[in-house]
Ligand code: HEM
Ligand code: SF4
């Protein structure tokens with residue numbers, strides 16, 4: 001049997017699997033974000049009194065419910081990783097020097113990680129009683 | 144021309160202006176636009192206008208062409224900002240009230256005028272192993288059902304003109320992306336029931352510079368002179384990689 005030798009060895013095989021998972025993540029997170037973001041816009045900006053309703057009390061009201069805490073944490077994680085991975089794609093497209101590319105991508109993921117940690121902390125440990133008006137009106141803040 | 148002097152069956156002719164992107168590596172100058180006025184017929188293609196320039200006005204104008212009938216893939220160029228075969232683009236179909244801009248395809252190094260270095264393009268093609276890989280001896284025909292043939296029929300039509308790859312903005316960024324043409328030609332074997340190396344090619348294209356760089360802009364599909372559904376072929380390869388088989 002005659003076997004044909006590879007005419008040329010294939011190009012670099014770096015981060016092969018990572019790119020596949022990145023591609024899939026952009027699609028699945030995009031689909032979920034579509035629902036979460038429009039839900040977020042409808043609840044916060046369209047229903048009830050519209051944009052005028054958003055104040056400390058409105059946020060405190062939402063985060064009193066575990067449903068909105070989970071909703072917002074999920075949206076935070078999905079959108080930040082989605083946006084950062086999208087920015088990584090753009091950085092990889094436009095940078096010419098490897099050092100610049102690395103620096104920008106590391107910066108992106110560090111900022112993303114910080115925002116995720118801070119955002120999640122706010123959603124999970126939110127204390128409505130830090131507000132003066134809240135302390136006066138809410139039962140849980142008394143005592 | 145008056146009605147009497149006009150011969151029966153005569154093809155109307157008109158004047159067009161072509162702006163051709165010129166580059167000569169030997170004169171030390173940057174690439175520049177040069178305009179030519181050409182008298183052409185309604186049946187003429189951009190290639191005919193380029194011939195008229197080369198044969199009647201400026202013999203130094205350099206471009207590739209071979210078959211002149213849309214089968215060899217030599218004369219892909221950027222005509223009014225779109226990648227086309229000069230031999231398949233009728234001048235009358237362009238907006239001839241404006242000059243026609245003709246420049247080399249983008250993303251590959253220009254060697255002279257409209258001639259680019261096609262080697263990186265061919266290298267990506269070679270990298271996907273564009274040949275039948277089968278373990279049995281070819282003593283008789285390898286039969287295939289009409290349905291099995293249908294799966295890759297579209298991608299057999301490629302003439303390797305590079306119009307698709309050089310219309311792709313991802314390829315323009317750094318020229319490292321395999322590009323639509325290499326993926327089209329991998330598709331042609333990946334989905335061929337007689338071929339046994341689909342997994343090998345899928346693994347090659349599951350690369351940092353492989354199918355995942357495609358952003359679905361459809362420039363390739365728009366550019367292909369063979370009407371190949373290039374973006375669809377790329378999507379089918381992505382799906383096959385996710386499935387792990389053809
Ligand atoms: C509304 C729901 C959203 C959907 C359905 C969605 C969908 C997608 C998809 C499918 C891609 C990949 C495009 C490709 O590979 O060609 C993408 C890319 C991207 N997305 Fe989203 N996305 C959404 C929200 C967001 C949000 C909230 C952000 C910002 C935080 C964002 C930032 C990006 C960026 C920067 C890219 C990269 C763009 C590029 O590749 O040129 N997206 N999006
Ligand atoms: S797929 Fe079409 S545009 Fe691309 S190289 Fe083949 S024939 Fe040319």
Ligand code: FES
Pocket residue numbers: 207208209210211212213214215216217218219228229230231
């Ligand atoms: S010259 Fe052969 S395709 Fe145009």
